[in-house]
Amino acid sequence: EAQVTQNPRYLITVTGKKLTVTCSQNMNHEYMSWYRQDPGLGLRQIYYSMNVEVTDKGDVPEGYKVSRKEKRNFPLILESPSPNQTSLYFCASSARLAGGPGELFFGEGSRLTVL
Amino acid sequence: QKEVEQNSGPLSVPEGAIASLNCTYSDRVSQSFFWYRQYSGKSPELIMSIYSNGDKEDGRFTAQLNKASQYVSLLIRDSQPSDSATYLCAVSKWDDKIIFGKGTRLHILP
Numbered sequence: 001e002a003q004v005t006q007n008p009r010y011l012i013t014v015t016g017k018k019l020t021v022t023c024s025q026n027m028n029h030e031y032m033s034w035y036r037q038d039p040g041l042g043l044r045q046i047y048y049s050m051n052v053e054v055t056d057k058g059d060v061p062e063g064y065k066v067s068r069k070e071k072r073n074f075p076l077i078l079e080s081p082s083p084n085q086t087s088l089y090f091c092a093s094s095a096r097l098a099g100g101p102g103e104l105f106f107g108e109g110s111r112l113t114v115l
Numbered sequence: 116q117k118e119v120e121q122n123s124g125p126l127s128v129p130e131g132a133i134a135s136l137n138c139t140y141s142d143r144v145s146q147s148f149f150w151y152r153q154y155s156g157k158s159p160e161l162i163m164s165i166y167s168n169g170d171k172e173d174g175r176f177t178a179q180l181n182k183a184s185q186y187v188s189l190l191i192r193d194s195q196p197s198d199s200a201t202y203l204c205a206v207s208k209w210d211d212k213i214i215f216g217k218g219t220r221l222h223i224l225p
Contacts (some may be wrong), residue, residue, distance in 0.1 A: 029209055031211070033213065034217075040217070041217070042215055042216065042217035043159070043203065043212065044215075044220055045212055045213065045215075048211065048212065048213075050211055056210070056211070056212075058212060059212070059214070061223075062143040073203050090158055094213075097147070097208070099146040099147055099166065099206045100146060100208075100209075100211050101147070101207055101211055101213060102147065102164065103149065103161045103164055104149070104151075104159075104161070104205070104213065106159050106160070107157035107158060108157075108158055112206070
């Protein structure tokens with residue numbers, strides 16, 4: 001089954017404790033991206049990657065890191081989480097079309113609470 | 116000016132009627148346009164994609180694109196209670212960013 005898998009789905013942590021949210025896709029997609037979704041602010045892009053070893057900042061990259069060492073994996077790293085990073089996080093992937101990324105396939109989301 | 120704008124709603128439509136959802140975008144060179152549906156507590160799922168001016172129909176859904184006016188719309192015919200959700204407009208930009216609007220909440224009245 002084609003899917004994007006995120007872990008953990010739910011996490012409560014404390015300020016400053018490094019954490020990693022994993023994302024893996026089995027569709028051989030070139031494009032992968034992380035979004036955060038907050039009430040009233042919608043989905044905002046954190047980072048995206050057009051292929052292995054290629055990553056770019058989205059609109060809200062501060063406080064986050066990513067890496068793309070393998071095509072299927074795109075982990076999101078919070079080196080020193082703060083309460084303002086409490087949010088619902090979505091990983092998504094897409095095939096790369098001639099004009100850019102196509103339809104996004106989303107993971108089920110990871111709800112993160114930073115105390 | 117926001118990059119992708121949508122009315123937040125809620126938009127209330129009687130069952131069986133046509134729901135019309137609108138979206139405007141600011142980047143003239145955007146090439147790909149998408150409509151996603153998101154149920155509460157779930158992840159977004161694609162409803163329609165559209166890449167060229169005009170209409171694109173898929174079942175009860177029609178997407179319309181007007182690049183000159185920088186306007187995308189989604190029509191839902193014969194609206195059903197299961198269509199009640201938040202609809203997200205998304206635009207793929209020249210730099211491969213995909214920007215979402217804040218979404219329109221649609222409520223179908225039985």
